[in-house]
Amino acid sequence: DGGITQSPKYLFRKEGQNVTLSCEQNLNHDAMYWYRQDPGQGLRLIYYSQIVNDFQKGDIAEGYSVSREKKESFPLTVTSAQKNPTAFYLCASSMLPGESNQPQHFGDGTRLSIL
Amino acid sequence: AQKITQTQPGMFVQEKEAVTLDCTYDTSDQSYGLFWYKQPSSGEMIFLIYQGSYDEQNATEGRYSLNFQKARKSANLVISASQLGDSAMYFCAMREGDGNKLVFGAGTILRVKS
Numbered sequence: 001d002g003g004i005t006q007s008p009k010y011l012f013r014k015e016g017q018n019v020t021l022s023c024e025q026n027l028n029h030d031a032m033y034w035y036r037q038d039p040g041q042g043l044r045l046i047y048y049s050q051i052v053n054d055f056q057k058g059d060i061a062e063g064y065s066v067s068r069e070k071k072e073s074f075p076l077t078v079t080s081a082q083k084n085p086t087a088f089y090l091c092a093s094s095m096l097p098g099e100s101n102q103p104q105h106f107g108d109g110t111r112l113s114i115l
Numbered sequence: 116a117q118k119i120t121q122t123q124p125g126m127f128v129q130e131k132e133a134v135t136l137d138c139t140y141d142t143s144d145q146s147y148g149l150f151w152y153k154q155p156s157s158g159e160m161i162f163l164i165y166q167g168s169y170d171e172q173n174a175t176e177g178r179y180s181l182n183f184q185k186a187r188k189s190a191n192l193v194i195s196a197s198q199l200g201d202s203a204m205y206f207c208a209m210r211e212g213d214g215n216k217l218v219f220g221a222g223t224i225l226r227v228k229s
Contacts, residue, residue: 048216
């Protein structure tokens with residue numbers, strides 16, 4: 001079945017540690033996104049990518065980094081510079097603009113906590 | 116200014132009744148799209164329905180319909196014949212112009228009572 005796979009489901013980070021969240025899609029979508037969700041709040045865009053080897057900052061990119069070496073994969077690294085990383089992280093993918101009615105499809109998310 | 120406003124933090128509805136979840140938006144673009152997603156307690160985001168700014172008809176998908184009032188900049192979600200499984204967080208989101216970024220509202224928690 002086509003879909004988006006995020007791993008791990010739960011992740012714990014020690015102070016000063018970088019951690020990487022995985023996101024893989026087999027929907028053949030060009031665009032991929034990372035969102036952060038804090039308890040009781042909506043989603044905020046961290047980074048997005050419309051094509052391999054290219055990505056743009058979203059609204060809250062500080063303390064995060066991404067790469068897009070393959071169309072199917074868009075890993076997110078939460079660096080030690082992100083002082084409040086505890087949140088629920090959602091990865092999504094979609095067709096490119098021009099297909100404006102196409103929704104973003106989401107993975108099941110990763111819950112990140114600080115030890 | 117908030118681009119997407121969902122004014123109802125929480126709603127209750129009796130099973131089998133209809134419920135309306137409010138969403139107002141703010142944009143200066145003529146071309147935009149509005150989306151509703153459902154987020155159960157497990158966390159995944161499930162796409163429900165889409166309305167384009169140029170669509171003349173209100174969107175419908177099964178028990179979901181969208182009450183789109185362009186002049187008022189509102190796109191309220193109507194769920195008919197509520198079921199217990201409809202209990203979840205519901206998010207309204209907007210895509211502006213030809214971009215593909217979504218801006219989300221804060222969400223509304225819906226609880227269906229038996």
